[in-house]
Amino acid sequence: MILTVTLNTALDLTYRVRSLRPHTSHRVSEVIERPGGKGVNVGRVLAALGHEVTVTGFAGGGTGRAIRDRLADVPLLTEALVPVAGANRRTIAIVDELSGDTTQLNEPGPQIAPTEWGAFLDRYEELLPSASAVALCGSLPPGVPVGAYANLVRAARAHGVFVLLDTSGEPLRRGVAARPDLIKPNADELAELTGSHEPLRATQDARRRGAQSVVASLGAQGLLAVTPEGHWRATPPTRVHGNPTGAGDSAVAGLLSGLVEGLTWPDRLTRAAALSAATVAAPVAGEFDRTAYEELLGRISVTGKVSAA
């Protein structure tokens, strides 16, 4: 199985309102409720692609119960969340019916006690031996040490398990130094890590900081991969309109599924770019449109070159 870690697992709510106007009252016409957090999104896309996946992280309170109940219904997905006293955070995406624009509110997440963090580390060590790859995704809830991902990267490497890190800020900086196999920053995260806004230069710099390979997700410009095997760019045919929430998570699922299936880098990047664009095109945030995905697979342009041996 593929293991995904979401330390700040969320209950994602999408609210539809006519138009958000600060300091007034709004009737919400539609509420969509689903488990979220980057690693959970990655897990759901992997399961939809036919991979067995285990999702871990923390679950507590009423929101945690709602997350568990809904994950239990996803085929091929095993939920291995560690119980905690606090309640999982909610995120709220408020979508304006008139413009389609989204306003986001993110709760901070539960306070994690040192014993709860210890229980998570034990569970992670138990899960690693059965994992073909692991994805470490998203922000850290309060109480989890800022160097958490560096620990988790080292543990995966000690077990010889391929490890992908997708986070930001100081947790990314420290995690990269522990030499993960792959990181997937977006343009902002890459610039924050390296200080450079020039994607190719920043990507090369991120490798020098410790990442074996870097796949930068550059929105409508597609993906830029810098790896020991070569450099590539994967670009969708046209700009896709829609909601970009979860597009990066779908790219991570594309990269990991391609890795465990033994695809070449260009084929992995094609899949990742097609899934990412098909997620933007989907009506519900964080889901991908399967028809769009299959149609896009044949239309992703990959250019680049293999490194000299």
Added chain:
Amino acid sequence: MILTVTLNTALDLTYRVRSLRPHTSHRVSEVIERPGGKGVNVGRVLAALGHEVTVTGFAGGGTGRAIRDRLADVPLLTEALVPVAGANRRTIAIVDELSGDTTQLNEPGPQIAPTEWGAFLDRYEELLPSASAVALCGSLPPGVPVGAYANLVRAARAHGVFVLLDTSGEPLRRGVAARPDLIKPNADELAELTGSHEPLRATQDARRRGAQSVVASLGAQGLLAVTPEGHWRATPPTRVHGNPTGAGDSAVAGLLSGLVEGLTWPDRLTRAAALSAATVAAPVAGEFDRTAYEELLGRISVTGKVSAA
């Protein structure tokens, strides 16, 4: 005991953000979670005033469980919510740290099945004989007939139980025709019911439509009461600054507690106006500031006259 009915009981969330800006992302710095809906707020204030209170309505889903868990902790308050398949709605109040202004989002509430509505009517009939007064409060969730409050008013009257109705729109219009003992509209609700924006005229018109007594809550202008026993105005000493959420519910609790304690109309109105202003002054929406309440009690001006016998 005093019975309060909240057909659209809610889990009220208060989010603190720096400043709400549409179409951007926000970190929520503080989350406060409490059971809400007008009748629940009335019940909590009655309990705080030392009255035994029973709250009924519907509870379902994870939000319903959270509401029940928290109501169980309130002294003097008995929870008699009827289980339903759907989940209780959430309301979200987003408070700007910079300005103190609030943006409100209200979910619509669960779909109530005809058998669930039937189960509620049975529970209500069971509770009425032990009630000294009943308050029917707030909006109707989907599936509850628009004439629901008219039914509940008639059932209370058949049991000889004093019944107060506090709702708006068509449910208020129909409920008033069933001749409740008291309604407590705000200025907008009163204008919608009667077509008149002149409070005294509108209040008199509301009585002709069926309400035995009317206490209109007019914000900073205090309360206007038109009853068979006389007409009064109760006015706080100065404009109180703060969050008006729940001020009307505190006024309802003041009126009902005064009624069952046998207070005169002027004393009931004094209590209701003081509680209402002390709710605006409280830092948390829907709670009242006890020190402010006790201090305000001596400073409410009541003017008016007793009707000729």
